[in-house]
Amino acid sequence: MECAVETFDLTKIFENKEKGVKRRIKAVDHVNIKVKKGEFFGLLGPNGAGKTTLIKMLCTIILPTEGTAKVNGYDIIKEPHKVRSSFGWFHGETGGRSLYWRLNAEDNLRFYAYLQNVPKDIAEKRIDALLEFFELTEDRKKLVKDYSTGMKVRVMLARALLHNPPILFMDEPTIGLDTISAVETRRLLKALNAELGKTIIFTSHNMFEVEQLCERIAIMKDGKIIVDASPSALRDMLRDIHAIEVEIKEADDLKGIVKILGGLPIVKQVIEVKNDPYNIVIRLQVEDEYDAIPIVANKLHSMNAKVLAVRRSEPTLEDIFVKLTREEAV
The missing domain is CATH 3.30.70.920 (Lrp/AsnC effector binding domain/regulation of amino acid metabolism (RAM) domain)
Structure with missing residues (x-):
């Protein structure tokens, strides 16, 4: 099995002081997962389970305390720059706050392509293709401030794909969305996986979403993976319920x-x-x-x-x- 993402006893411990007493919080506890190339992988857990901390380590935003991981074959500690060029990251937010509202969609994408060192000629072709894929071509000159919530989400998804990464980390992408926008976002994520072959690691509190989207699901609690199985295998565990x-x-x-x-x-x-x-x-x-x-x-x-x-x-x-x-x- 060729892995897009693999973790090796990945652990993160945070330390803080409370009333002069040092506390150690194990946010992620010796996690070992393997995500195949082209897989749609779901990560579930209650608040404080460690999902976002795990994603942040895989994205090289924070360093692990112990263990390591490989993303697209690159070690997150030894080869962080190669890791960063291998993934796109989408963090769920309400209202597209991370976009520049006084720019249109085209100029937003052009700006972020520049930040990601995408050559200008390649960036222009890719922006055209992404605007078409996300059905934004007709509105490409419209200011983002005039976009609906669903349209802003599409621009943010396009932004995550500007450098054509093989892996996408989707951290609660539908949080705060209305029903129509959430349905549209799920449709687009399915298309990214099925039509473009992107590996997607998807975190959510929404059980319906993961059941609809994911081939395999890991459930986290207290920093540990407590189950890792397909939706059908999880349902088999429920026969006595x-x-x-x-x-x-x-x-x-x-x-x-x-x-x-x-x-x-x-x-x-x-x-x-x-x-x-x-x-x-x-x-x-x-x-x-x-x-x-x-x-x-x-x-x-x-x-x-x-x-x-x-x-x-x-x-x-x-x-x-x-x-x-x-x-x-x-």
Whole structure:
């Protein structure tokens, strides 16, 4: 297997002083991963898991405390300049703040191509190709300040590709985006991987995103990789997890309903609660779906809840995420 990215006991320890006492925080703890060339690889974890610290080490932004890694075959400690020419980096942000809003898309890309030492003749051809790929050709002369959020994201993705890197680090690229912009960003990332053959290392809190995009997923907790598998293999781990979904119209005391449902003997835990303007969906992990459905429905009716549906729910990657990161029995 030819690796685009490989880590060798990669570790990062931060030290700080609190009230005169030195503290050592192991943000990344002896991580060993291999990402194949052309792979779409997902990195998941709760806040503080170490995802961004890991990406920053791979991007040579910070040095590891122990261990090392290779990016495109180059050592991040011994050959940082070669590593930097091998990847494009996209960090999720709201509103395209890292772009120059008083310049148009074309001039933004021209400026960043200059900073990246892309020869002028090559840069012009590449800018034309990227604007076409990201469907910005007609708006290339429009000032970025007049762009929609989704258009700004496309310019930032184009910027990451100016030097034609084989590897892309996408650090929560859809964070803060509206639904339409997030869908469009995912479509473009798929195209970068499938059509241009880019290796993509993708971090996200969104389980739906990684399930849709990634061939393989690693889950981090407390700086360690706790699982590394394909989405289908992760689902196999969920065969012993039974879940139901409750949909109600509205609730004056949603917290009270969730607490009562979570306290039923047949309910192991409340997995998630989604509350939008139209309805409320509560997912419950239960002992047995078919036994739980009438029990939960009767309890809701006894509370005069406006029940729309109580149904069996297929296990999702969200369930494995909860299972592995919360260390709760299933």
